[in-house]
Amino acid sequence: MTADAQRRRAMGQILLLAAGLLVLIAISTASVLLVNKSRRDNGLVVHTVEVESQISNLLLEIRRAESATRAYMLSSAPQYLAEYQTAAAGILPAADQLISLSSDNPVQVANSTKLRKALDVRLAEFSRGIDRVKNNDVGTAVTVLRQGTSTDAVKVIAETTRDMRAEEDRLFKLRTATADRTQQLASIVTVAGSGLVIAFAGLSVFLVRVSSRARDAAESKLRDNNINLETTVDERTADLREANDEIQRFAYIVSHDLRSPLVNIMGFTSELEELRGDIFKRIASLARLQSAAAPAPDNATDTAEPALEGTDKQLSEDFTEALGFIKSSIGKMDRLISAILNLTREGRREFKPERIDTRELIENIVSTVAHQASEAQAQIRIEPLPDIVSDRLALEQIFSNLIDNALKYLKSGVPGDIQVRGRTKLGFAIFEITDNGRGIDPKDHQRIFDLFRRAGTQDKPGQGIGLAHVRALVRRLGGTMSVASELHQGSTFTVTLPINWNKSNRNREA
Amino acid sequence: MSNPVTIIMIEDDEGHARLIERNIRRSGVNNEIVPFTNGTAALNYLFGKDGTGLDHKGNALLILLDLNLPDTSGIDILKQVKDNKYLKTTPVVVLTTTDDSQEIKRCYELGCNVYITKPVNYESFANAIRQLGLFFSVIQVPPAAT
Structure with missing residues (x-):
């Protein structure tokens, strides 16, 4: 009607x-x-x-x-x-x-x-x-x-x-x-x-x-629609969950299968390296034979690295350089694959909510980075923080990543000043980690949260995993995170988490 | 190994197989190594034509097993070996890239004797295999049927 x-x-x-x-x-x-x-x-x-x-x-x-x-x-x-x-x-x-x-x-x-x-x-x-x-x-x-x-x-x-x-x-x-x-x-x-x-x-x-009949019909239709809607929502949720599981499995399998050839590449590269030693030893002895100089009859001992000269030396160096690049690239690839594996493993870990004294947790993190802090001449100030119910390990990873980053990307020559603040608002605890470091260009604010992406001067080691991991954790805990920063003006990372986390706060497999 | 122990190597990646073999040889183990690149062939060999494993009665075997195989899962092979009355005493060394704790636990539960994760770093890899070879040279392997 x-x-x-x-x-x-x-x-x-x-x-x-x-x-x-x-x-x-x-x-x-x-x-x-x-x-x-x-x-x-x-x-x-x-x-x-x-x-x-x-x-x-x-x-x-x-x-x-x-x-x-x-x-x-x-x-x-x-x-x-x-x-x-x-x-x-x-x-x-x-x-x-x-x-x-x-x-x-x-x-x-x-x-x-x-x-x-x-x-x-x-x-x-x-x-x-x-x-x-x-x-x-x-x-x-x-x-x-x-x-x-x-x-x-x-x-x-x-x-x-x-x-x-x-x-x-x-x-x-x-x-x-x-x-x-x-x-x-x-x-x-x-x-x-x-x-x-x-x-x-x-x-x-x-x-x-007539109108009550029409109303009854409409009511039953509405009921049907509601049931349909619920079924649809359930189906979609199940689909999403399945898709998510699929992605997790995919990442897991891919990273495993990628590792297998890597073992070969690394292994045979090392074998090649060994062969290189043998080959150049032979070349050196042949060269010595050819140069008509008195050949060392007891060269078979093979103890000393044979002396190479001229083009042979150049060849040997090129060989070593090439092998070096291959090995460092393999090392990098291995670290990336391990990172993906760790992320998928983290994504599958079940959270155990418990009451957490946030200040104590952050003080512990600060004490583990005390050495880096004193090297960077940085002080870390912790203001009163609200306690929350959440997963301890996840919180530790979130805050230690953020504090690590703050210490890592300070301005050289300027004493660091890192501040951890907290407040509550409408059932959420809001934590802010502020530093006076090198800051992040606003155009990179999104990029820094992407996996394997980094921003700014690349003078520190890292894979570009930390913030991606932190954001994934915050999302799984039913929170959000954001950054406010200008280049050379320091950064503030804001983490908003529910004060009382429980399983219903999120989609189970989110 | 005093008695002639045959090492059954089930490894789908021929490169890995080669590297493993080389490093075992380097550790001074000269036993026969029978390589298989898929699970089906390995099972056929292990259980024989009649599928009972009777063929290997009295033989001493040692199985090197990779978990990620193209046709069957290594876990299945492990289970079948440990369920067979002739083969269940055969030591099984799982040598794989998987380092998932659940997987490791499962393998030991099914009766795997040693679980080794293949390190990507070749030095560690070579080292691990050589030590495994040393281990092979001292362990006692019972014959397949008692």
């Missing part, structure tokens, strides 16, 4: 989640709004019902008052008077309540005002009738009653209440329908929203499963 596709997939998931959230918010908002609306609608429906019941209530009170009035007129019984009074008292408050209830509707306000006026008239008629009975004018009262059945007020009341009911009925139908619609809408919104949310959830689950 490419990074691009991964990004697209992540974006898709985020968008999906955002869409789901938006839908949820919209549904919630719509639901709240619709529920509120439906509550309002229901309230209105209830209000309509209340108004209608109030109208009925009012009419009932009026009827009660009417019938009580009539009964009183007919029987003049005081109990009907009391009934009339309670009923009449209830009419106006009921009417007021009706007015206040229907105050939201201008049609009903007009109706209720009309009703109120008619009620006032009707109540006045009732009280007139009652008054007549009280004044014993029952006859008039009955007449009034008879006429009163069809007064305008009664008509108005009946009409008005009918109108009001009709109006409220109309409103009731309207409001019920609205409430129904609202509820329907709410349920539709809820159902649709829920559906959408479920759809989104399903899509999300699908995407999550």
Whole structure:
């Protein structure tokens, strides 16, 4: 899976989640709004019902008052008077309540005002009738009653209440329908929203499963890669180790096989040398015979070197010179081969780490070179040095090579001053060997560490092995070394070694 | 050497063989020297056609052995000689260029009697061989089978 596709997939998931959230918010908002609306609608429906019941209530009170009035007129019984009074008292408050209830509707306000006026008239008629009975004018009262059945007020009341009911009925139908619609809408919104949310959830689950499958695949691939990488590293390490072993074996075998012919060259050269003695002895005796001088009859003793003259002497000297060059070259070659052998042997030696008192170790080295130091008029100063855990023999070789070099390459005529300093830094001990000797040209700084390479005036014996050996040892000990020097300005060799050497500090065969 | 001891010289380098022979002769040893330049020929001679070494029963032998041979390793020859019931008493002198301490130790473990490193310096070489010759002239060599 490419990074691009991964990004697209992540974006898709985020968008999906955002869409789901938006839908949820919209549904919630719509639901709240619709529920509120439906509550309002229901309230209105209830209000309509209340108004209608109030109208009925009012009419009932009026009827009660009417019938009580009539009964009183007919029987003049005081109990009907009391009934009339309670009923009449209830009419106006009921009417007021009706007015206040229907105050939201201008049609009903007009109706209720009309009703109120008619009620006032009707109540006045009732009280007139009652008054007549009280004044014993029952006859008039009955007449009034008879006429009163069809007064305008009664008509108005009946009409008005009918109108009001009709109006409220109309409103009731309207409001019920609205409430129904609202509820329907709410349920539709809820159902649709829920559906959408479920759809989104399903899509999300699908995407999550797809991406988790992709992640599992990537994980297993990563695991495979890791295993492969480890195998590769192991293989390479084994290859390197093998190559290194191969080089060691190669150097070992080559140096041995080179030695074999060298023995012959050296041997037969020596044989030749011996032959040379015999040949020139013969030449000398022949020359003496030819020169007609008295030949020594007892020349066979061969004790004295025969005297040669002229061209014979020249020949003999040339012969000796040639043999001398051959023998010195063989000697040199033998030393080089021995050096290579020693290096390969050193390369195979196992290190034994131990705690080393570095100062004591260097003091020992200094005491072994005390003679050379006094000959060179050199002083060696040792400053406090950090102790380290390392291989004693390797350290001895490193420091004795460096101190030897410092003593060997001093400026003639200048008293030598060699200083050994040490400090620690981040788990490493840093040693510096500084001299005031002849120094090394910066262009030779790399060269001096190469095998069989030397730099500067070649006035001291040496094979060019010391520093190569030292650097190989330092590397095997997990350290580094460097040189800082200018021609005629002295040199400083810096050796950095781990304070605690152990086998894991390096590749085993490094 | 009083009894007629045959010196078997297994040395692949003919120059070395010549130098060794010369120096042995110079020390006054006149025994027969049978030279071999490879391991196979030497083994064939030592163990005979049947490969048992019975051919040399009763003969006194002394083996001069180089370790670096073109076809077999000198160590193998040493091992075979020391494992053979007729030849195991034969003195073996390892004379080689190898001066590796592991190699020397291994040869002695396998029963080599003398180990000498060939010095490159001819004087030392000649000296060593001559002293070896002197040594040959005094040692007692048992016959190959008991």
